[in-house]
Every structure is written in structure tokens, then in C-alpha cells.
Amino acid sequence: MVDTVGSNITDWITAISQLVFMIIFIMLFLGFNQRFQVYVWSRNIKAKLVILENLAKESRKKTIDYMKNLGMESPEPVVDKAINYFVIEPVGIEPTDIIRRMETLFKTRETRIEGIVEQSLPDASKVEKSIVETAMEISGALNLVFKYVRHLLITGQKTNNWILIMQLEMLLPQIVKQAQTYRKALDVFLDGKPIGDGAGPLTVFKLAEFREPKQIAKDTVYYETTIEGRKAYLIKASGPESNVGHPGAGVENLVKQLVEKGEKIGMIITVDAALKLEGEETGEIAEGAGAAIGDPGPEKIRIERTATQYNIPLHAIIVKMSMEEAILTMKKEITEATDKVIEKIKEFSKTIPEDRVMIIAGIGNSIGIA
Amino acid sequence: MLLAITGMQFFNNKGILPPEIQGLVTIVFLALTLTFFYYMMIKTVPKKQEEQYITKTLIKCMNSEHTEERRFEKGDYIGKIVGECPEGDTKYIYAIYDVSLAPKKTQ
Numbered sequence: 001m002v003d004t005v006g007s008n009i010t011d012w013i014t015a016i017s018q019l020v021f022m023i024i025f026i027m028l029f030l031g032f033n034q035r036f037q038v039y040v041w042s043r044n045i046k047a048k049l050v051i052l053e054n055l056a057k058e059s060r061k062k063t064i065d066y067m068k069n070l071g072m073e074s075p076e077p078v079v080d081k082a083i084n085y086f087v088i089e090p091v092g093i094e095p096t097d098i099i100r101r102m103e104t105l106f107k108t109r110e111t112r113i114e115g116i117v118e119q120s121l122p123d124a125s126k127v128e129k130s131i132v133e134t135a136m137e138i139s140g141a142l143n144l145v146f147k148y149v150r151h152l153l154i155t156g157q158k159t160n161n162w163i164l165i166m167q168l169e170m171l172l173p174q175i176v177k178q179a180q181t182y183r184k185a186l187d188v189f190l191d192g193k194p195i196g197d198g199a200g201p202l203t204v205f206k207l208a209e210f211r212e213p214k215q216i217a218k219d220t221v222y223y224e225t226t227i228e229g230r231k232a233y234l235i236k237a238s239g240p241e242s243n244v245g246h247p248g249a250g251v252e253n254l255v256k257q258l259v260e261k262g263e264k265i266g267m268i269i270t271v272d273a274a275l276k277l278e279g280e281e282t283g284e285i286a287e288g289a290g291a292a293i294g295d296p297g298p299e300k301i302r303i304e305r306t307a308t309q310y311n312i313p314l315h316a317i318i319v320k321m322s323m324e325e326a327i328l329t330m331k332k333e334i335t336e337a338t339d340k341v342i343e344k345i346k347e348f349s350k351t352i353p354e355d356r357v358m359i360i361a362g363i364g365n366s367i368g369i370a
Numbered sequence: 371m372l373l374a375i376t377g378m379q380f381f382n383n384k385g386i387l388p389p390e391i392q393g394l395v396t397i398v399f400l401a402l403t404l405t406f407f408y409y410m411m412i413k414t415v416p417k418k419q420e421e422q423y424i425t426k427t428l429i430k431c432m433n434s435e436h437t438e439e440r441r442f443e444k445g446d447y448i449g450k451i452v453g454e455c456p457e458g459d460t461k462y463i464y465a466i467y468d469v470s471l472a473p474k475k476t477q
Contacts, residue, residue, distance in 0.1 A: 010389045193425060194448055194466050202465075205449055210432075210462075240447035329425055329468040368466055370449025 038162045041169040045153050048172045052146040055183045059142050063135040066190055070124045070132070078120045082113060082136040083143050103298040113137075130241035131189055134367070138186045145179050178323070185327040189242055194368030196326040196334050199319040200271040201369045203338045204236040204362035207345070213238065216253050220245035228349040230266070231357040233258070239366035247361045248299030252306045254359060259310060266356030268307055269315045269348060271341055272363035273334075276320035283333030284320045285340050292316035293363045303361070315348060317341050330368075423468040430464035431455035442466055 027033075060079060067075035087109050090101040113136065117129050124132070149168065156165040188195060194202065204223070213221035216235065223234045233254055237245025251268060258265060272292035276282065291303040291314060307314040319337045349358055387395065425442035434457055446463055453461045 013390065013393060191442075191444055192447060193442065202448065210449070240449070329423070330466065332426075332467040332469050335465045335467045368447045370447055 034162055038160075038165055041162075041165050042153065042157060045149070045165065045169055045172060048176050049146070049150055049153065051176055052142070052149055052179055055179050056139070056142040056146040059135075059139040059183055059186050062186055062190065063132070063139050066135060067121065067132060070121050070128055072120055075120065078116060079136060079139065082116055083140040085109070085113065085140065099297050099301050102296065106296075106298065127192065127241045130243050130367075131192065134189045134242040135186060138182055138189070142179055142182055145175065149175065181324045181327065188327075188329050189367060192240065192242075192368050194330045195328060195365055196321045196330050197273045197364040198330060198366055198369050199273045199321075199334050199338055199341070200362030200364040201236040201239060201366035202330070202335065202362070203271045203341045203345075204234045204360065205239075205369050206338060206342060207232070207360065208234050217246040217249035219243045220247060220250040222250065222254055227358065228346050229354050230349050230352060231263075232349070233357065233359045234362065235359065236362040236369075237364070237366040239369040242365060242367035244295075244363075244365050246299060247293060247363050248295070248302030251359060251361055252302045255306045255310060255312070258357065258359075264356045265310065265312050266352030266358050267313045267315055267348065268303065268359045268361070269317060269345060270303065270361045270363055271317045271319070271345075273321055273326050274318035275326070276322060280320055281333075282321050282325055282331060283337035285337055285344065286318050286320065287344060288316045288318070290314060290316050292318050293361075317344055422471040424471055425466065425468050427463055428465040428467070429461055431457065431459050431461055433457070433459040437464070 060083065063079050064075050067079070072078075087105050090098055090105060092098065113133055114129075117124075117132050117136075121129060121132065149172070152164060152168050155161070156168065185195070207225060207227070208223040209225070211223045211225060213223055215238075216222045219238050219241075220235060221238045222236075225232050225234060235247055235250045235254065237243045237247070247270075255265060255268075270290075270292040272294065274286075274292065274294075276284065291300045291307075293300045293303065303314065306312070319334060319341065321331075321334060325331055325334065345360060352358065426439050427442045427446050429438045429440070429452055430436070432455075434455060436455055436457075446466060448463050448466055450463045451460055452463060455461045
């Protein structure tokens, strides 16, 4: 009796297992495994999308609150206008004068955003206005990242494009990390603290030793000093506002003025923050040839063209740091690295005759650095 | 005990457990093994701890080596004049930087 019952149950278990196995086998042929995988990926992407959405919302709110603290009653429409502002890439298949076209577009954008802020906060200080502009830029970037990831997810789901969803799922941890860094950077800018990217302007500040700044281009100043017996001109973005200035235009204008005055220029040195490779130490410095500047082109090409036109050697000194360190509060290692940069500049200066002058451009955002 | 039952199961022609119990035991063992592996995986993944930083302001005197460090205050910027030194020269903010709260790991 017991054996018969046991045997019946065994038969049932065997039958059900075989049926389940058959069903799974058929479903594998019908692509169920892929559909299930896409479902799991989509669910993961949706979870991360919530994080991105929160980051975008938080940064928008922080920007609005900052503007309200400056006395603006309802900054929401202004912030939304700036956040959704876009720049159309110039035509690339015809490279002639692309830099000039690019410069025109950047100037248009800069003037427009400055105009919006000026109109909204006429009584705010220069530093506060610059912080609002940067906060709007960060909020705009986070908003774009969120919208674009959402767009890719919906497109992938609509078209059942599992490769798109798979790529998105694999890339998202990195995207979320960068977005979180941007969000942290917003707080740093709102506090007016110097950032890692300010290594160049900090070097210039230390060399200038409270000398009187003179304007050489929009938002860009220069100082006159002496390094190892040679006359030196130091260029940086004006501070302590959040601003990268126009160092390319600054170098170009200054070189023209000096040449007109009959000065002989021995060298141009650009000092900038540069992305380190994983494993490299933060604050490590290195020298090289060329213009150390990370703009999309217009400023860099001005420095290169000016150096080429007047046959001036163009040196570069970089301070290595990670992407995160470049946009967050300056680390002690980076502050200390600027002293090593100054030593390097002194070494360079000894290689030119004493009757020659040198130009040193500290490239980067000068927030928190006078 | 467990080994003895398993041994008898495989080496005795009759087997001491009915087939349905044998199936259940296998499933339970499988579940336990999977749970153990999952637990080990979770345990071996290093916990991500975000490094904590504090922003410091370094104040210097213009003509002497006197320096002082304090916590960053809103409105501080490098180059800001913040008073006079005991010797009578100007006191200014020389640097603002983040320092880690955790002691640096040695490799």
C-alpha cells in the first residue's frame, strides 16, 4: 500500500518535472531568456533613473533657493529657461572657420545666460551672479543626463532593442557616479570654495603676491611680476567669482601689446589641471609642450596660433587629478602641488636670457581665488 | 550520521529513503548550498565607504611665517584680507582645501 502511494507521487513528480523542462526548453527557443534578461535590466535602469531624477530635481531646487535668498521672488521660470538652453553644434563637414563659428555660438550662449541672470538679479554681486550661472549650468547638465537616459530606456523598450538596454545598464553605474559628483559640485560652488580645476589660477595668485590686476580680455586679468630676474606676465580668470575667463584671448592680446612695445617674449607657459590615469597620485605634476587648456577649441587655438605667429616656445605644466577632484573642493595635495609648479616655472625661467619676458597663464576656474 | 545515510543510499541497492524524500532532501541541500554561496558573495564584497572630508582655511601673515588653520566659513576666498597679525602686517587667506577625516592608508 505504502509502496503504491510512493510510486504514484514519484510518477507525478517525474511528469511535472518533464513538463516544466519541456516548457522551459520551448521558451528558450522562443527567446524568453532574452525577454527576461531585458526585464531585469530595465528594472535596474528604472531604479537608477529615479536616482538621476532626484539629483536633477535637487539641483534645480538648490539653484532656485539660492536665487530666492538673493531676493528674487519666483526664479522658477528663469531657472527652467536656463536649464533647457541648448547650443547647436556647428557644421563639421566644412571645417573652414569652424573655430570662429564655434566661438560665435559660445559667445551667444554666454551673453544670453549672463543677460538672463543680470535681468533677474540686478542687485546681486558679481560673485553671486557667477555662482548662479554655474549652478544653472550644473542643473542643466543633470537635467539633460536624466532626460537622455529616460529617452534611451523608453526607446529601447518600445523597439525591443535589447542591445541598447544592455549597453545602458552597463554604462549606468558610471553615469550615476558622474551625476552624483556634479550634484556634490553644486554645493561646492554655492559655498564659493575653490575647486581642483583652480590649480592654474592658484599658481598665478601665489606668483602675483597681491599685485594690481589689469584686465586683458573679458573676465580675464593679468599681473606683472619678476621671476628669477626676468619680467613675467601672469594671466588668470578674474576671481573670486566662478569663471574660467578667456585665457586664449588674454594671451593673444597681451602678446600683441608686448610686441608693439618692443618686448621680446622668451616663452609662454600654460598651467592647468589634467585628468590623471587610475593609479597615478593626485597632485603629481608633469611638464610638456603645447597649450594645457581643456576648452573645446577657441581659446586653445588662440594660444597655439599666437605662439606660432611670433615663434614663442609654448610650454605646459599640468597638475594631475581625477575628474571628481577637478570639480570638487580643492584637496590639500593639489594646493601643495602649486608650490612645485612654481619651482618648475622658476627652473624654466632660467633657460631664457634676462632681457626676455615670459607669459604664464593659469588656466581653470577661479572660484574662491582672488 | 548524514554520511552514513548518504553512503547507504548510494551503495545499498535498496536505499533507505523513499524516492520522494530523496528528491526533497536534494532540493533542500541545493537551496542550502546556494544560500551559502550567496551569503559568502555578499560578505566578500567590500563595503563602499565614502571618504569624509572637512574644508580648512589656511591663514598667513604677509611678511612672516606665522600661519593658522581654521574651519572654512562661508564668504572665505583665497586672497581675502582677514585682519592684522601680531607684528602688525596683513593677515590673509593663503589656501582653502579639503582634508580627509580618515587617516591615510599605507600601501
